[in-house]
Amino acid sequence: MTSVNYESMMPRDPFADDPNDPASFLDDEHIEPLSDEERAAVAQDLIHVRECKRVLEPRGILGIYFLCEDCDQLHFYDWDIMATNMIATLEGNVPPVHEPSVEPDPNAYVPWDYALGYLDGLEAR
Ligand SMILES: [Zn+2]
Incomplete structure (x- = not known):
């Protein structure tokens, strides 16, 4: 089962584990470069x-x-928006995470794990 990395779609906080987070009052516009592992x-x-x-x-x-x-x-994220965010992440840009959604139909969206499970199921046939 593939592990999912929601963090990869979020603006990165380099001080996430730092109690003296100097960025806590700022919008983070800076992001750390991805490690090879994260990039992969x-x-x-x-x-x-x-x-x-x-x-x-x-x-x-x-x-x-x-x-x-x-x-x-x-x-809610369309596939195209997901792909755009991931490409932005790979290019070292901050993807637009909190963009307003246009009244999505909740029934047309599933959790990421579910989507991956669905793919696995189809491939297993
Ligand atoms: Zn949010």
Whole structure:
């Protein structure tokens, strides 16, 4: 089972484990460069996202949702937005995470784990 890296879609906080976080009052506009490991994980996720779009979108699944710990709301992401965010991450840019959603149909979105499980299930046939 592939592990999922939601962090890869978020602006990175280099002081996440630092109690004296100097950035806590700032919007983080700076991000740490990805490690090779993180880069590989994001690249892998990107492959999965494109596969999801190809396989799941025709089945009515338009993207994923997850509960955002920052604003305590569900965020909905189309496959295209996911791919765009991941490419931005790979290029060292901060992806736009909290963009307003356009009244998504909650029934058309699934958790990322579910989407990956769906893909695995189809491949196993
Ligand atoms: Zn949020």
